[in-house]
Amino acid sequence: MSFDFNLYVQYGPTLMAGLGFTVYVCALAALIGIVVGMVVAILQGLPVPPLRWVCRGYIEVIRGTPILVQLFIIYYGGPSFGLVLDAETVGIWGLGIYCGAYFAEVFRAGFESVPKGQTEAARLVGLSSARIIFRIKLPQMLILIIPPSINTLIMTIKESAILSIITVPEITKMTIQMVNETYAVFEPYIALAFLYWVIIEIVSRVGRAVEARISYL
Amino acid sequence: MTKTANMAATDSEAGDPLVGGDSVIRIECLHKFFGDNEVLCDINMQVKQKEVLCVIGPSGSGKSTLLRCIVFLEEYDRGRIYIEGKLLGFREAGGRLVRDSERNVSRCRRNVGMVFQQFNLWPHMTALGNVTEALVGVKRMPRAAANEIGSAVLTKVGLADKLDAYPSRLSGGQQQRVAIARALAMEPHVMLFDEPTSALDPELVGEVLQVMKQLANEGMTMVVVTHEMGFAAEVADRVIFMDFGQIVEEGTAADIFRVAQSSRLKQFLDTWRARNTNLPE
Numbered sequence: 001m002s003f004d005f006n007l008y009v010q011y012g013p014t015l016m017a018g019l020g021f022t023v024y025v026c027a028l029a030a031l032i033g034i035v036v037g038m039v040v041a042i043l044q045g046l047p048v049p050p051l052r053w054v055c056r057g058y059i060e061v062i063r064g065t066p067i068l069v070q071l072f073i074i075y076y077g078g079p080s081f082g083l084v085l086d087a088e089t090v091g092i093w094g095l096g097i098y099c100g101a102y103f104a105e106v107f108r109a110g111f112e113s114v115p116k117g118q119t120e121a122a123r124l125v126g127l128s129s130a131r132i133i134f135r136i137k138l139p140q141m142l143i144l145i146i147p148p149s150i151n152t153l154i155m156t157i158k159e160s161a162i163l164s165i166i167t168v169p170e171i172t173k174m175t176i177q178m179v180n181e182t183y184a185v186f187e188p189y190i191a192l193a194f195l196y197w198v199i200i201e202i203v204s205r206v207g208r209a210v211e212a213r214i215s216y217l
Numbered sequence: 218m219t220k221t222a223n224m225a226a227t228d229s230e231a232g233d234p235l236v237g238g239d240s241v242i243r244i245e246c247l248h249k250f251f252g253d254n255e256v257l258c259d260i261n262m263q264v265k266q267k268e269v270l271c272v273i274g275p276s277g278s279g280k281s282t283l284l285r286c287i288v289f290l291e292e293y294d295r296g297r298i299y300i301e302g303k304l305l306g307f308r309e310a311g312g313r314l315v316r317d318s319e320r321n322v323s324r325c326r327r328n329v330g331m332v333f334q335q336f337n338l339w340p341h342m343t344a345l346g347n348v349t350e351a352l353v354g355v356k357r358m359p360r361a362a363a364n365e366i367g368s369a370v371l372t373k374v375g376l377a378d379k380l381d382a383y384p385s386r387l388s389g390g391q392q393q394r395v396a397i398a399r400a401l402a403m404e405p406h407v408m409l410f411d412e413p414t415s416a417l418d419p420e421l422v423g424e425v426l427q428v429m430k431q432l433a434n435e436g437m438t439m440v441v442v443t444h445e446m447g448f449a450a451e452v453a454d455r456v457i458f459m460d461f462g463q464i465v466e467e468g469t470a471a472d473i474f475r476v477a478q479s480s481r482l483k484q485f486l487d488t489w490r491a492r493n494t495n496l497p498e
Contacts, residue, residue, distance in 0.1 A: 120290055121337035121396075125403055126327055126355035135350065139341050 018174030032096025037103025062101035091168040099156040106148045110141035150207035247296035258462040271449035272442045274459035280442040330400030334412040338384040344395045345380040370398045390421030407438040
């Protein structure tokens with residue numbers, strides 16, 4: 001059994017392009033997911049039953065079905081109800097909306113962790129709902145939601161591999177292409193695992209650094 | 218059982234909010250249910266300007282619920298509450314009462330300050346931060362002006378040297394005084410206290426009661442739910458005794474503590490006296 005390093009020299013540029021694309025897709029999807037998740041978590045906390053119902057519906061449907069199925073519905077099924085989007089757009093938005101459901105639950109747990117009495121005192125002294133969220137709840141929540149948020153981020157990065165199935169040119173797709181062209185199996189997949197591990201390890205460390213920095217007690 | 222059905226505007230003073238003199242708080246026929254449990258039953262009372270009203274009674278008698286209804290932290294089911302003549306939480310709409318908007322509720326209770334048993338300070342802000350947060354965020358004061366007022370009010374409650382301390386570094390008595398300062402900074406017309414010293418160890422109770430006495434002497438209108446009978450006897454103008462959601466007896470402090478009429482009140486006060494004077498040698 002031999003390990004052909006030449007393959008890496010040959011396919012280096014291809015793999016690096018895929019890696020760059022994965023980082024790009026994951027970064028955008030994470031951004032979408034965090035914004036969507038935060039909005040949903042906030043709306044869910046408002047005393048407006050229809051809003052809460054919609055938010056709950058979004059979370060349960062998106063969390064309750066595999067991302068692959070969601071991507072298929074949008075990418076392959078989309079045209080039949082007038083939605084024609086390219087693979088990259090479907091990939092980024094699909095992944096973003098998918099992880100948004102998970103972020104929403106993380107943030108909801110964060111909001112609910114702030115003792116109710118603090119919110120009551122804030123309301124009585126006249127603070128608006130927006131101020132209560134940004135000045136009272138979020139600052140206290142932050143330290144609590146960082147570990148589960150990093151978890152969700154890592155999950156998103158790994159789920160991004162699925163995007164290869166709808167032809168998004170990220171790292172997994174590039175690796176599969178390499179396998180098809182060279183008939184080598186071991187070298188490409190080992191490299192793939194290693195590259196994902198590097199990205200995730202960096203994210204994990206950044207997460208711990210942020211945690212350390214915002215501990216105020 | 219819809220709220221509007223129960224609150225048909227048939228009662229007498231629908232059009233005349235200031236009947237009864239210059240009452241800061243007026244409560245008429247108040248009822249509150251938690252599910253099937255009636256926790257407040259036909260409460261009628263007033264608080265006049267500069268009056269100190271103490272509410273005493275056993276646990277579960279509805280004292281805290283009453284206070285929370287006055288600031289609409291709990292929505293009451295029947296009756297009316299007027300703050301400075303304005304109906305709280307509901308508005309008249311075609312002869313019936315309809316739930317008011319959050320904005321109107323906030324506006325109605327903006328001159329009411331409240332102090333809680335658990336202090337409810339914001340732990341990520343300093344004492345000064347807690348006190349000035351509403352000044353900056355609600356009254357839109359510039360930071361410097363807010364800090365000046367905040368320092369003055371914290372000095373008034375005896376915490377001039379603790380402006381930059383976080384609540385975790387303060388004793389219970391100090392935290393409660395910060396909470397009082399936070400409410401005072403907004404210049405309320407009436408202050409509500411929900412068992413302000415119940416969570417404090419005996420040594421710290423005094424410093425908080427001292428601040429409250431000072432406020433009373435300065436003419437602040439106060440409603441205090443408390444188990445501190447000594448404070449009530451000394452400072453209260455009027456005392457209300459509640460049990461099972463009803464006002465059982467009310468009168469001046471002298472009436473209540475020396476000439477208790479109802480047997481339930483006598484029983485309550487006897488228990489208190491027995492528990493508070495039996496120190497082992």
